[in-house]
Amino acid sequence: MYQINALNPKDEGHHTRKRFGQNFLHDQRVIAKIVRSVNPRPGDNIVEIGPGLAALTSPLIGECDALTVVELDRDLAAGLPGRVPHPERLTIIETDALKYDFSNLFEDDRPLRVVGNLPYNISTPLLFHLLEFGDKVKDMHFMLQKEVVDRITAAPNTKEYGRLSVMIQYYCKPTFLFEVPPGSFNPPPKVTSAVFRLEPYEVKPIVAKNEKALSRLVSHVFTQRRKTLRNSLKGMLAEDGFEKAGVDPMARPETLTLAEFVALADQMVV
Incomplete structure (x- = not known):
């Protein structure tokens, strides 16, 4: 300390x-x-x-x-x-x-x-x-x-x-x-x-529907940061989740903005 x-x-x-x-x-x-x-x-x-x-x-x-x-x-x-x-x-x-x-x-x-x-x-x-x-x-x-x-x-x-x-x-x-x-x-x-x-923030500029889901998704993808999002998030998103989130499924996690992570988390199958 x-x-x-x-x-x-x-x-x-x-x-x-x-x-x-x-x-x-x-x-x-x-x-x-x-x-x-x-x-x-x-x-x-x-x-x-x-x-x-x-x-x-x-x-x-x-x-x-x-x-x-x-x-x-x-x-x-x-x-x-x-x-x-x-x-x-x-x-x-x-x-x-x-x-x-x-x-x-x-x-x-x-x-x-x-x-x-x-x-x-x-x-x-x-x-x-x-x-x-x-x-x-x-x-x-x-x-x-x-x-x-x-x-x-x-x-x-x-x-x-x-x-x-x-x-x-x-x-x-x-x-x-x-x-x-x-x-x-x-x-x-x-x-x-x-x-x-x-x-x-008194008022967060970006708000996730489920903050626990956001935390789980972010933690998961960064433990597999060499994988594309499509591969690391298999079974975790709704079928059209990437499309609705507006996120490239072939992207890697270090390229995503906070807004994109929240958009993906909102499409999770919780």
Whole structure:
């Protein structure tokens, strides 16, 4: 988990834990750039996932009335109040973000703004877990491995384009913001990272008749991405499904737009 920290974690008496995938960000320029991207304001309902040793938490909490953090590491959670300038503004939820019901933090006039550094091994399920609360979220700013961010923001006809691209873009507008090199962390990870923004749609520009069917179709075709759609979707579509969807049955999945995937999903035999 890329947990942001401006200090050497050893100086804080905390050792990185492999099971949490902890890499602490020490680059002040990157920290400032993240805060500028989030652009916190008084009254914002900000939730930070994985605050680590609080280097991002501290500047964020200085700009808003209150900040909620979700932290799995109990040692880090216990030390957070002593690391921030306004501990009275801090609410700590010590739990696994994958299992947490984020609707508990929603208020009608204060949609959630989520910030976090997501661990690689659970990044995809955590993103989809957060999208379950998309109607309660204004925006999300995350840091992930650059290769994952490239997949989230990819366009059709690129090698990065796949299931993650299609499904995230169905629910959100993604924006690639900037890269973060390995040397910005302690210990340095083996990959380049990137910060990106997700803005859930209040009204989706394209709406599937059955979102579960869309997810099933997209997942299926990208597990067989070398096959033509006709071959990979045998028995899954109505007889005239390709014709009604206006999609070439000889096309391969990486060439389809989101609108074409939705049109195909609407022709599925569910």
